[in-house]
Amino acid sequence: MTSTEAAVTIRIDDTDVALSAGSSILDGCRSVGVDTPTICYADNLTPVNACRVCVVELEGSRTLVPACSRPAEDGMVIRTDSERVRHSRRMVLEFLASSVDLGQADELTAWAEHYGADPGRYGADRAVVSEPVRVQDNLYIRDYDRCVLCYKCVEACGEDAQQSFAIAVSGRGFDARISTEFDVELPESACVYCGNCVAVCPTNALQFRTEFDLRAVGEWRPEDQTVTRTVCSYCGVGCNLELHVQDDHIVACTSPHDHDVTWGNLCIKGRFGWGYV
């Protein structure tokens, strides 16, 4: 943003917040320490505003508005914890918990508890997402029973980072799924195994094969893991890596979000090449 753009002031839960032009309501919430749940939003991806868990009440608006993508406009009056807001957030989380397995999505589960979501209210014969786990290579797996359709992997694979467009949303409504063309196996698709989709997935629907295999034998222990920052040695770009080590073995590799070379993204060598370390 440029200095010629005027700043805006909005009111969030009775506190006036000055923001630079181009900020979102979410930026405002975060600047005053109002903790706001998000699922489909990430600071390195274009907002798709699909999950609607971040909705807030905007004075004068008939409906609630998504904080993550609604630009702040001067004079907006926002409520982040009204009964309406809490109800919608609770229902979004309850709907997701009633449809997919959030067992490895700790942050979402915590928010669901916070808002009192009760997925048990829906009948036992309700529709749920039911897909086989796709284990098609040694690098990462796709378990769409955990997928909340946040579009993050699609964005990370396509316009926002990788430019591979290996995966897209297919189908419609409750039957919408993330998929390659005709669901062909990943090695047959345009996937280049950068792993950027794995890095952005909020529910562990996409997970490293190492983690998946360790979990299968009950040996995945995040509490016993250490993280070491290093610079990738494969080429001259200088990507920062975070190596996750458990029992002297590297079990995962991530990239810091705040790094100005990678913005959380890597290529196949950095992401998966640690088998050789």
Add this chain to the structure above:
Amino acid sequence: MVDLHLTADVASPGERAAVDAAIGPDGAVVVHESERSIVAGRTRRQSRRHWLLPALHALQAEAGWISPGGLNHVADRLQIPPAEVFGVASFYGLFRTDDPGHTGSVTHVCVDPACEIAGASDLADELERAGSAVQRGPCLGQCERAPARFVQGRGEPDHVPADDAVPFRLPRPGQPHRRLTARLGVVDPTSLDSYREHGGYGALTTAIAMGPDAVIEAVTAAGLWGRGGAAFPTGVKWRAVAAQPGPDKHVVANADESEPGTFKDRLLMEHDPFALLESLTIAGLATGAERGWIYIRGEYPLATSRLRQAIDQARAVGWLGADVGASGRSFDVELRRGAGAYICGEETALFNSIEGFRGEPRNKPPYPTTSGLFGRPTVVNNPETLVNVLPIISAGPAAYRSLGTDDSPGTKLFCLSGSLRRPGLYEVPFGTTLRALLLAAGTEIDRLRAVLLGGAAGTFVGPESLDLPLTLEDARAAGATLGSGAVMPFDDRVDLAAVVTRIAEFFRHESCGQCVPCRVGTTRQHEVLLQLRPGRPLADDRRQLLDDMARVMLDASICGLGHTAAGAVRSALDLGIIGEST
């Protein structure tokens, strides 16, 4: 930068030829290396991607499905990643992405209320027994001749059997209040000369002489508001787009008409296609937009061919083209067929659909008047809205206002179907009562239990509302809506619980799936209603659940589908026509 990665599947010669013919010379130009990054990057909205929907239609018609080889050919010709082509193809009800296992045509049978009452399920069973491939689905926009069928052709063009068989039933001719339907059944819809003989292109000539400002002023003074459901003032919309600089703007006729119970736009287009063209041209000249689009639902083959003919004829004599009606202004129209997705009638989903993306609504703001089709300022209007412009321009706003009320001037088209003897299209002045309309259509008032106003996205009203004057303001005051103009009465022979459950199923089926409140909410709402049992009251916790779901859909959904998905169900509960406590 990006090279498409395609599987080894290749298209058949027939598939290649069909796609290449559909894409045409514009889309088929050789792709230069330098264009590839543009296609893959953010600027690809400007690319030739808008040929995707026509290309998929061509594949479906040729092969009966979107085969892997066919998809690869389309992806290659248009330089779209195959995963995205698959995402688009699998979005639409009229495209299959699995092998149908037969080589014949497919008969779609409507199972929505008007057709169900008229025996649609029996018809579907009968067709299946006779060996047809049958697909049961939502309203086909032929509710006045229920039970409705649409044949999706393979080796033959798509067609509607009733187009050959059933004579068109019109409102009685000669009534002075018939403004929008005056030419229906009178003019030859295939002939520009006939249209001219019946006053056609008089309004455009007048509009050219008046100039854009005066036209918008007249539309505003006439008090015209949109007939597509949202009732937005048309003059305000036109003025906003006219105020945007440059000619790179669009006007779109939203002829996706898929609201259950609605068929008015179809009849207008089938029987008076030039009227839509003329009024869309006036909209283009008034707003300074050089490009017009007609997005027509895929199940309307007759209207589509009549419009295509009309466009060709208008272009041939200069009513479209570089110098429209010797005005010195350029305007032309392109027609695009939808492919079986109710949501594509939502204006921003419609933009995505034309542009070759999944028909998922966009978040608003920005609004179409600043960022619409291809990111450009865009007017979207319903065909009925547009044809109202002709009498406004020809006779002036004051004469236009001689019918109707102050807030609802003019006349309204209503689509009557359901429990009645004379289903069909009715044009009446605003303010006509619901009772008068129902009586005209032959409803047995003493057996009436409920009327669905505005289709699935509308509301039920009970017999106590019979004296409701049909205007925007009276409907709003009564907590109801006129919506798309669908009016469906149900008498005591109809299983209303089944009707309401079917409405819930419709929304579940038509949700685009983008946002959680609607994707899951429409599914759960349908599941709760499936548990309804005749004569048994709805348990309190189920009622609470429906209530909780309705609130989040209304408050937090992205678009109007989610906002209205619980409306009819709630009104049915409030009226006690379902789930009544004993």
